[in-house]
Amino acid sequence: MKVESKDKKNLAITACLLAGRLLIENGSNMERVNDTMRRMALSAQLQNFEAFTTMTAIVASAEHLPNAQVIDIHQRKLNLNKVAAVNSLSRQFAAREIDVETLYAKLQKVDQQPQQTSDFVQCVAAGVLSWALTIVYTGNVHDSLFAAVIALVSYQVYLTLGKHSKARFVNEFCASLVIALLTVGFVRLHWANDVNDIIIGCVMPLVPGVPLTNAARDLMSGDLISGTSRAVEATLTAIAIGCAIVFVLRYV
Amino acid sequence: MENFWVRLIFEFVLADLSTICFGILLNIPRRAYHYAGAIGGASWAFYWAVYYQLHLGLALSNLLAAIMIGVLSMAAARWQKMPMIIFNVPALVPLVPGGQAYKMVRSFVLGSNGTALVYLYQVLVIAGAITLGFGLGDLINRLLFSEHHLRNR
Numbered sequence: 027m028k029v030e031s032k033d034k035k036n037l038a039i040t041a042c043l044l045a046g047r048l049l050i051e052n053g054s055n056m057e058r059v060n061d062t063m064r065r066m067a068l069s070a071q072l073q074n075f076e077a078f079t080t081m082t083a084i085v086a087s088a089e090h091l092p093n094a095q096v097i098d099i100h101q102r103k104l105n106l107n108k109v110a111a112v113n114s115l116s117r118q119f120a121a122r123e124i125d126v127e128t129l130y131a132k133l134q135k136v137d138q139q140p141q142q143t144s145d146f147v148q149c150v151a152a153g154v155l156s157w158a159l160t161i162v163y164t165g166n167v168h169d170s171l172f173a174a175v176i177a178l179v180s181y182q183v184y185l186t187l188g189k190h191s192k193a194r195f196v197n198e199f200c201a202s203l204v205i206a207l208l209t210v211g212f213v214r215l216h217w218a219n220d221v222n223d224i225i226i227g228c229v230m231p232l233v234p235g236v237p238l239t240n241a242a243r244d245l246m247s248g249d250l251i252s253g254t255s256r257a258v259e260a261t262l263t264a265i266a267i268g269c270a271i272v273f274v275l276r277y278v
Numbered sequence: 279m280e281n282f283w284v285r286l287i288f289e290f291v292l293a294d295l296s297t298i299c300f301g302i303l304l305n306i307p308r309r310a311y312h313y314a315g316a317i318g319g320a321s322w323a324f325y326w327a328v329y330y331q332l333h334l335g336l337a338l339s340n341l342l343a344a345i346m347i348g349v350l351s352m353a354a355a356r357w358q359k360m361p362m363i364i365f366n367v368p369a370l371v372p373l374v375p376g377g378q379a380y381k382m383v384r385s386f387v388l389g390s391n392g393t394a395l396v397y398l399y400q401v402l403v404i405a406g407a408i409t410l411g412f413g414l415g416d417l418i419n420r421l422l423f424s425e426h427h428l429r430n431r
Contacts, residue, residue, distance in 0.1 A: 053304075054363060105305040106364050113361045143302055155299035155371075158292040162322070163377050181303075222384070226377040230296075231303055233374050239367050242409040246416070268383040276387050 032091075034126060038070035039088055041130040043097040045112050046077065046084045048137060050099050052108045053236040056249040062116050066129075069120045081255050104236050111136045145185050152231035153178035160227030164220075172209075172218040173227040180204045181231055195266040198232055202267045205229060206274030225271060234263040282331065289326045293372045294319030301368040310354075310364050317350045318369035325373060336400060340407035341414075343373055348415020349422075356423065366412075375404040 042063045049059045059079050063086070067075035072088040087094035112133065119129045143151075156177035160170035184201035191197060205228045212218040237260040244253035297318025298311050306314060321343045329339035351365035382397035 053367075054361065058361060058363070106361075106367070107305045107307050110307045110310075110360050110364060114359070117359065142305055142308070148303055151299040151302035155296045155303070158296040158299070159372065162289065162292045162296070162372060222381070226380050229380065230371065230374070230376055231300070233371070233376055235300065235367050235371055235374065236304065236363075238374070239363070239370060239412075242412055246409070246413045264379065268379070271380070272383055272387045275384060 035070075035072060035089055035091070036095075037130060038067065038072055038126050039075075039086055039091075039095050041070075041126060041133060042066045042072075042075070042077070043084055043086055043095055044130070044133045044137070045116065046079060046086075047097050047099050048108055048112050048133065050079070050081065050084070051102055053102065053104045053106060053240065054109045055240045055243045055247070056252045057243070057247045062112065065120055066116055069122075070126055079252075081252050105141065106236075107142055108136055108139065111139070145182070148185065149178045149181045152181035155231050156227040159230045160223060163226055164223040166220060166223040169218050169220055169223045170227065172212050173224045176205055176208045176212075176224065177228045177231055179208065180228065184232065195262055198263050199266040199270045201232055202229060202270035203274065206271045207278070210274060210278050221275075229267055229271070232263075232267055234260040237263070286323050286327060290319040290323040292319075293322030296372060297368045300371045301364075304368060306364045306368065307360065310358065310360060313354045313358060314365045314368045317347060317354060317365055318372060320350065321346045321369055322372040337403050337407045340373060340404050341411045344370075344408040344411020345415045345418065347373075348412050349418055352415070352419040352423070370408070373404070373408060375401045378404065 045066060046059050046063050049062060050056075056079060060077065063077050063079075063084075064075060067088060074090060075086070075088040077084060077086040082099055084097050084099070085094050115124070115129060115132055115136070118124050119126075124132070153174040157170045157174035160173040161167060180201040183204050184197050187197035187200055205225060209218070209221055209224045209228065212224070213221050218224060237256045241253050241256035241260055244250075244256060294315040298315040301311055301314050324346055325339050325343035328334050328342060329336070334342075347366050347369045351362050351369065354360075354365045355362040378397045378400045382394050382401060385391070385394035385397060
C-alpha cells in the first residue's frame, strides 16, 4: 500500500469521526449518525468500515489498519443547523461533488460556526413561545402576557448560566427557580391571576424536547444504550425543573 | 359550526407560532421555519379537533397527532432534503405533556396523592402514545416511500 493512499484513508476515517461527533453533539438520533458515517465511508471507498457509537465517544476503524481511531464527545449544544449542514455535506460527498480534503475542511468550518441567532432573539422567541402556549393550553389571555415576560427573563438566565457553569442541569434548575419566584411575585402583587397557568406556559422553552424525541427514536430503532442514556438525561432535566418549581410553591 | 372553524384557525396560528419559536431556540435552519411551523400548527389543530371536539380520548388523539407529525416531517424532509429531526422536534412541542407533568409534581408536593396519580397516568399515556405514534409513522413512511427515497432523507 502506498503511503499517500494510506494518509488519504486515515483522513477519510477522521472526517467520518468528525461528522459523527458533530451529529451527536448537536442532537441527532443514533440511526442517522451510523447511517451518515457508513455512507461517507462507502463514498470514500473504505473497506470494512466499523464504528462503535455512544453518546460520549465514537470508535471507528477501516481497512484493517492497525489502529482504530477514537473521538471524544463531551458537550451537547443542540444546534440543529449543524446537523443539516453535515447532512448536506455528506450528500455532496456521496455525489462526488467534493473530495475528502474539502469535506474535512468544510466539516471543521461547520464545527467552528457560530450560532445563527443572537441570544436576545432566542429570549424573545422563548417569550413568544410561552405566550402562545399559555393561550393554547389555558385560554388565559391576561396572564399570557406575564408568561411572556417571565419566560424572556428566565431564558436569559438559562443562557447566561449555561455559558458560565460547566455543571449540567443547574441552569435549568435556576431558570425554573426564577420562573416560579417571578410568577408567585406577580400573583402576590395581584397583577396576574393564576400561578398554574403562567408556570405551565413558562416552562415550555426549557422542556427537553430533543433528548425526549431522540430517546424514543433510539429505543425504537434498537440503540438501547444511547436510548436509555438520553431518556435519563431528559428525566433529570425534567426533575431539575420540577424541583425548582416545587421548592418555591412549597416554601414561598 | 362557523365558530369551530374560527377556533381551528386560531389554534393553528398559535401552535404554528410556538413551533417556529421552539425552532429558533433549537437553531433550525432559517428556510425550515415555515415548514416546521406548518407541521406543528396542523398537527396541533388536528389534535385539538380530535380531542376537544370529537372526544376520541387522550391516547388515540395523541397517537394520531404523532403519526401525523411523523409522516408530514418525512415528506418535508424528503422534499427539502434536510434531516427529519429539524421538523419533528419543534412540531412536537405543543403535544408535550408539560402541563400534566407540572400538575402531577404540584399535587405530589401539596400532598394530594390521588390527584397526582391521575396526572401521572395521563403523562405516561401521552408519552407512550407519542412514542408509539412516531414508531408507526416511521413504519408508514417506509411503506409509502421506497428504500431508495428513504436513503435521501
